[in-house]
Amino acid sequence: NAGVMQNPRHLVRRRGQEARLRCSPMKGHSHVYWYRQLPEEGLKFMVYLQKENIIDESGMPKERFSAEFPKEGPSILRIQQVVRGDSAAYFCASSPRGQGATQQPQHFGDGTRLSIL
């Protein structure tokens, strides 16, 4: 009964490169959330997706960031042309489908620590 799986655990990129972060939700979960945690801060909501749909991307920077959750495969958070300020831990969470999602806690993965050189 695997939990939320994120990979890679650690990712190092040089400025200007692309970063791709992957998240496989828990079995039976079709709601995926991405959060960003800057050093010594709490998590900040970025985007909420259901299969093949972006529901709420109000926390995503308008440029360079994108997210998808295809019909098959993991959810992907993509950061293009990375800058030093993108260094953070990125967490994915999932919750069940159609079970009063407002009452269901989100289950978190162990995160991807992104470092920009």
Added chain:
Amino acid sequence: GDSVTQMEGPVTLSEEAFLTINCTYTATGYPSLFWYVQYPGEGLQLLLKATKADDKGSNKGFEATYRKETTSFHLEKGSVQVSDSAVYFCALSEISGGYNKLIFGAGTRLAVHP
């Protein structure tokens, strides 16, 4: 918008001491409230939750009561252990369009010494 405020850390305690981590919130509706714990290098684990006023969440000796009148959800434990050393996050679920978006406090680091 909705927000969560936690007491600043670090909180340093001796083993078996009593723990309180304060959390207050502002919300326009009636959110669910959560405490998550993050151990070094790991993701967040749900510690406890409460979904309505006067509910008490409890787990592993930790407790928190949803106080609507004071908009608070303080975390308490009667006797902490070294293994409780971690960062604790208070969060509320901002309900919008049928799904919950978590709003987190900044986190409180707890260090317990033998």
